[in-house]
Amino acid sequence: MNILVCIKQVPDTTEIKIDPVTNTLVRDGVPSIINPFDGYALEAAARIKDKDPDTRIVVLSMGPKQAEAALREALAIAADKAYLVTDRMFGGSDTLATSYILYNAVAKVEELEGVKFDAIFCGKQAIDGDTAQVGPELAEQLNYPQVTYALEATSADGALHILKEGEDGNYIVSVKTPCLITFTKPSFDPRFPTIKRKMAARKATIENLTSAELTNIDPTRAGLKGSPTKVKKTFVPPRKEAGVVIKEETGEESAQKLFELLSEAHVI
Amino acid sequence: MATYNPVTPEIIAQLEQVVPGRVVVGQDVNPDYSRDEMPIYGVKMPEVAIDVLTTEEVAGIVKICYDNNIPVTTRGAGTGLVGGCTPVCGGVVICTMRMNKILNYDLENFAVTVQPGVLLQQLADDALTHGCLYPPDPGEKMATLGGNVSTNAGGMRAVKYGATRDYVRAMTVVLPTGEITHFGSTVSKTSSGYSLTNLMVGSEGTLGIITELTLKLIPAPKATVSLIVPYEDLDACISTVPKIFMNHFKPQALEFFEKEILISSEEYLGKQAFPHSFDGVDVGAYLLLTFDGESMDELDPIVERAAEMLVEEGALDVLVADTPGKLKDAWAARSSFLEGIEEQTKLLDECDVVVPVNQIANYVAFVNETKSNYDFEVKYFGHAGDGNLHIYECSNTMDEAEFRKQVDQFLSAIYQKAMELGGQISGEHGIGYGKVKYLAEAVGPVNMALMQGIKKVFDPKMILNPGKVCCTL
Numbered sequence: 001m002n003i004l005v006c007i008k009q010v011p012d013t014t015e016i017k018i019d020p021v022t023n024t025l026v027r028d029g030v031p032s033i034i035n036p037f038d039g040y041a042l043e044a045a046a047r048i049k050d051k052d053p054d055t056r057i058v059v060l061s062m063g064p065k066q067a068e069a070a071l072r073e074a075l076a077i078a079a080d081k082a083y084l085v086t087d088r089m090f091g092g093s094d095t096l097a098t099s100y101i102l103y104n105a106v107a108k109v110e111e112l113e114g115v116k117f118d119a120i121f122c123g124k125q126a127i128d129g130d131t132a133q134v135g136p137e138l139a140e141q142l143n144y145p146q147v148t149y150a151l152e153a154t155s156a157d158g159a160l161h162i163l164k165e166g167e168d169g170n171y172i173v174s175v176k177t178p179c180l181i182t183f184t185k186p187s188f189d190p191r192f193p194t195i196k197r198k199m200a201a202r203k204a205t206i207e208n209l210t211s212a213e214l215t216n217i218d219p220t221r222a223g224l225k226g227s228p229t230k231v232k233k234t235f236v237p238p239r240k241e242a243g244v245v246i247k248e249e250t251g252e253e254s255a256q257k258l259f260e261l262l263s264e265a266h267v268i
Numbered sequence: 269m270a271t272y273n274p275v276t277p278e279i280i281a282q283l284e285q286v287v288p289g290r291v292v293v294g295q296d297v298n299p300d301y302s303r304d305e306m307p308i309y310g311v312k313m314p315e316v317a318i319d320v321l322t323t324e325e326v327a328g329i330v331k332i333c334y335d336n337n338i339p340v341t342t343r344g345a346g347t348g349l350v351g352g353c354t355p356v357c358g359g360v361v362i363c364t365m366r367m368n369k370i371l372n373y374d375l376e377n378f379a380v381t382v383q384p385g386v387l388l389q390q391l392a393d394d395a396l397t398h399g400c401l402y403p404p405d406p407g408e409k410m411a412t413l414g415g416n417v418s419t420n421a422g423g424m425r426a427v428k429y430g431a432t433r434d435y436v437r438a439m440t441v442v443l444p445t446g447e448i449t450h451f452g453s454t455v456s457k458t459s460s461g462y463s464l465t466n467l468m469v470g471s472e473g474t475l476g477i478i479t480e481l482t483l484k485l486i487p488a489p490k491a492t493v494s495l496i497v498p499y500e501d502l503d504a505c506i507s508t509v510p511k512i513f514m515n516h517f518k519p520q521a522l523e524f525f526e527k528e529i530l531i532s533s534e535e536y537l538g539k540q541a542f543p544h545s546f547d548g549v550d551v552g553a554y555l556l557l558t559f560d561g562e563s564m565d566e567l568d569p570i571v572e573r574a575a576e577m578l579v580e581e582g583a584l585d586v587l588v589a590d591t592p593g594k595l596k597d598a599w600a601a602r603s604s605f606l607e608g609i610e611e612q613t614k615l616l617d618e619c620d621v622v623v624p625v626n627q628i629a630n631y632v633a634f635v636n637e638t639k640s641n642y643d644f645e646v647k648y649f650g651h652a653g654d655g656n657l658h659i660y661e662c663s664n665t666m667d668e669a670e671f672r673k674q675v676d677q678f679l680s681a682i683y684q685k686a687m688e689l690g691g692q693i694s695g696e697h698g699i700g701y702g703k704v705k706y707l708a709e710a711v712g713p714v715n716m717a718l719m720q721g722i723k724k725v726f727d728p729k730m731i732l733n734p735g736k737v738c739c740t741l
Contacts, residue, residue: 187539
């Protein structure tokens, strides 16, 4: 099986500081890490490889040259090969432009690798932008079926079987390949790299893909110019209090309980 | 044997003069003040408990107790493991938890002055914001610094940086007579008479009450890497330890543990921390090492050479944690060993012997052989780098009296062995109330008499933390 894992290098903080004047992220002094959800996607791929050692895992990232550090970490953890999409022309891309560039990059990586990826794994969202749009948009560009909020993935009979988080419980969804899966936080952490992989990753060549290689990209659809999103204002939303779940034996009892609670709160 | 007077309403009225509104009496006293984390060494409610705020308050309270022959026991967070702060004779408990201010950084001399109730975690975090490291790193981060100093707490980083004693520069002390005095200074060397500062460190609240501390800091290392090293069995794991030092590696921390104790910690945390097998070989034991330095460029070659040596010496593999998240994950499991054991155990006793590093394997073999004669389970882990082992006796089925009887025999045997191998009976937890008998057996009558003599000089009426360290009731 061939799996492409998309990762993003993000600042290591759960609350990004924003420059109030320019409305952009302040990255100075904040260490960079692999976006945690992308780490779970990589671990999910590694678990498929544990069972089927013939699995090949390729990682792809888009960003400045420094993002190579994140790719090296991914190589140390589980990946066999890493590609970095990097070009000034791609800077400032919103999610639409990013997914368009990634769509072209996937085709290029497939050409260079001489394979067609059976699955593309992404984190459900990046902790800096929190849009959760790039994965699904990439699936649309590729015209692949997508499963979001995945916890675990297993491969069998030419399909992927995904344990997926839902509002009221987990589901198992089976999806034919090729497909795109976005991962959320499972009950386990990504594995520790071994020293051998770590040393190999330090020396590994990371293929850079620029506009010179990605010749199919239409410049008007990439970078700031190709991004219809205009950020007017950003803010940290207030924390929501946990809601109350009413789960009685019967619907009538639940309604009764709801009535009691609303009465107590003097709302009815 | 000293005899004490009860706390009368008249004395309570005198105490009220010193600390108005904070003298808590009888049933109103928080039951936590009757014990530390090891209730097996006794639980006893004090007659009065006072949360103090200043040195002068402490002096005022102690003076009243001295004049009236009332026992005084000082406590911090109560995280001790030998009954050190249990008020075994009742009387007054002084709690320092509200003296929790970091008073002053002297960054030119790398020193910080704190009140004794500051928590270890609080200082560790705060020092980092000043670019400094407070090196002592006991597992219990919610302990107070006063308690750490009183037990000469060690912890994970002792292998490279030493124990709490090495970081105590000066202190303000209230003597059992109520006098206030000051020991030490911020200088880094001294040859000025007996070191009263060092006498106070590890004295477990029996000589005086520490009300202010000046501690040494170091510049915080800028890069840290941890290695998780699995072995097929404990023997292979422990016999590597001396080789690490012989090859001139200087890890900041070097811990060992068996798979069973890792699993109980993982169950407590609700997730697996480390793989339990490598290439089909079941792991028996792990080493966990941390290296620190000025940059990753400096550390990478050291880590590579260390890993190569570890694999040559029989490690199954070497895993690397070099990102903040991974470092946290790697140490979370280690930090929860005790909680993991406590959660699964009804009857629990422990000891923390320390033996020379090259004797750890011998000693562990002896413990394993000895434990088969007893009905309780024995679990252990330790600071491999300094030969300090934490050995827990656990039972969920035994009758308590029988458990105590058997544990007593077991401890006597393993303490004796530790001494034979050139060790000591406590590496960092102290003697407290629970280990006085074993200390007497270990150091002999001459040394016990010296300690009792020192106690008498500081505390002629024997009112301060009676029944502890070198004194029996």
